[in-house]
Amino acid sequence: MKTRGAVCWETGPKAHWEVSELELDPPGDHELLIRWVAAGLCHSDEHVITGDLPCRLPLIGGHEGAGIVEEVGPSVTKVKPGDHVVCSFLPVCGTCRWCSTGRSNLCDLGATLLEGSLPGGAFKFHARGGDIGAMCMLGSFAERSVISEYSAVKVDDDLPLDKAVLVGCGVPTGWGSAVYKAKVGPGDTVVIYGTGGIGINAVQGARHAGAANIVAVDPLANKREKAEELGATHSAASGAEAGELVTRLTNGVGADSSIVTVGTVDATVVEQAFDIIRKGGSVTITGLGPIAEKTIQLSGTMLTLFEKTVQGTIFGSSNPMYDITKMLDLYRIGQVKLDELCTNTYSLDEINQGYQDLRDGKNIRGVVLHAS
Ligand SMILES: NC(=O)c1ccc[n+]([C@@H]2O[C@H](COP(=O)([O-])OP(=O)(O)OC[C@H]3O[C@@H](n4cnc5c(N)ncnc54)[C@H](O)[C@@H]3O)[C@@H](O)[C@H]2O)c1
Ligand SMILES: [Zn+2]
Ligand SMILES: [Zn+2]
Structure with missing residues (x-):
């Protein structure tokens, strides 16, 4: 079938998303056709x-996606046509x-x-005589994709997909960074550098875990304000300011x-993050x-003598099949905020404006709403 999607054909300073005509193959074994509602x-x-x-280029962008199943291939048992799904980028x-x-965030697939x-x-996508990849096997910047059933998480029909989409990446990645990886506990002091779409959810996770002091560090006033609205107890405009604040606290x-x-x-x-702990x-x-x-680039001796830990995390070390629905359960009871995170919406054709707004620091999260 034919569809349209925003493709990265080349990288570099002048690169942008190019909304392109695409040919999409039907779903095969363990695959399904999804109509994206939001990205x-x-x-x-x-x-x-x-x-x-x-x-690998060219690549259709978009790894935070929610939509409706339109068709399933052979052997698909997890979902059926009409089901609402939020996708896992892993x-x-x-x-x-x-x-x-x-540790399913590290799945070999x-x-x-x-x-x-x-x-x-x-x-599954082809254009201009070649194969086109899909970001994180999803490509939610297309109107439709064929994805693996292993990426799909069925969600309740009554949830608003334009908000639920955020639990595909930003929310569990940030929340889990605080709760699962940093293991923030009651009474803790935690410092979060950068409170955009991911960091704001680290703030939410730290608040949920009972931290006493949650310090949001961001040079942008709008990000600091939103962080304080969603649970940061303090904010700082720079690493140096945060350092002084935490010393005092x-x-x-x-x-x-x-x-x-x-x-x-x-x-x-x-x-800065190493020195402050x-x-x-x-x-x-x-x-x-x-x-x-x-x-x-750190002093290994300081790491050793002070027994500090430096660790990475993908998807906030959350387990997608469990945590995506858990974030939505917490949303229902008001303990995870989603509505407050969507700053602006865009049509697919406005996607480059959306990314310009991200670069300009205007959005906590911008969301593309696909035409139905
Ligand atoms: N590990 C994962 O699984 C995973 C998943 C999703 C995103 N990410 C990554 O997380 C990062 C954040 O993504 P996002 O969507 O929240 O980005 P974003 O652009 O929405 O937010 C980034 C924020 O960082 C702030 N910032 C920039 N430099 C800073 C500094 N020196 N000190 C403090 N704040 C600073 C910006 O003002 C902005 O508010 C990106 O690198 C993204 O690729 C990782
Ligand atoms: Zn696996
Ligand atoms: Zn992401």
Whole structure:
């Protein structure tokens, strides 16, 4: 069938999303056809455009996606036509070493994530005489995609998909960075660097976990205000300001943990996050940067003598099949906010405006609403 989608054909300073005509193959074994309703504009797709993430091109963007199943291929048991789904940007097979030990965010099916082919290697999209990949095997910047059933999470029909879409990446990634990876606990002091679409949810997770001091660090006033609205107890416009604040709040002891969720991670912010924690504390790095850049440059001796931990996390170390629905359950009872996170909506043809607004710092999360 024919569809349309925003494709990254080339990377670099002048690169942008090009809404292109696409040919889409029907769903095969364990695959389904989805009509996307909404797609979140995460900074990770921006890393594709800049070339920070070395994806195979061309690639249809979009890994935060919610939609409705239109058709299923042979052997699909998980969903049926008409079901509402939020997709996981990490496929989950349920049986590999990682899935079967409670770490399904590391599922082996994710091996071709940067290729953009489905598990098994198939490219379902074609245009201009070649195969087109789909970001994280999803490609929610297309009107329709064929995806693996291992990426789909069925959700209740009454949930608004234009809000539920955020639990495909931003919400569990941020929430889990605080709750699962940093293991924020009651009474803790936690510092979150960068409170955009991911960091704001680290704030929500830290609040949920009972932290006493949640310090949101962001140079932008609108981000600091939103962070305070959603649970930050303090905010700072710079790393230096945060350092002084935390020294005061903890009588010189330091924060229990810090979480790095800035748009593009560099060695400076990682060093700030390292210096601000106490003995035995942890730095959790969730944000990404140019893949070849050495963004961790720290004194190993300080790490050793103070027993500090520096760790990374993908999807906030959440388990997609469990945590995507759990975030929605928490949304229903008001303990996870989603409506407050959607700053602006765009049509598919306005997607480059959406990314310009992300670069300009206007959005907590921008969302593309596909025409039905
Ligand atoms: N590990 C994962 O699984 C995962 C998943 C999704 C996104 N990410 C990554 O997380 C990062 C954040 O994504 P996002 O969608 O929230 O981006 P975003 O652009 O919405 O937010 C980034 C925020 O960081 C702030 N910022 C920039 N430099 C800063 C600094 N030095 N100190 C403090 N704040 C600073 C910006 O003002 C902005 O508010 C990106 O690198 C993205 O690729 C990782
Ligand atoms: Zn994302
Ligand atoms: Zn697996």
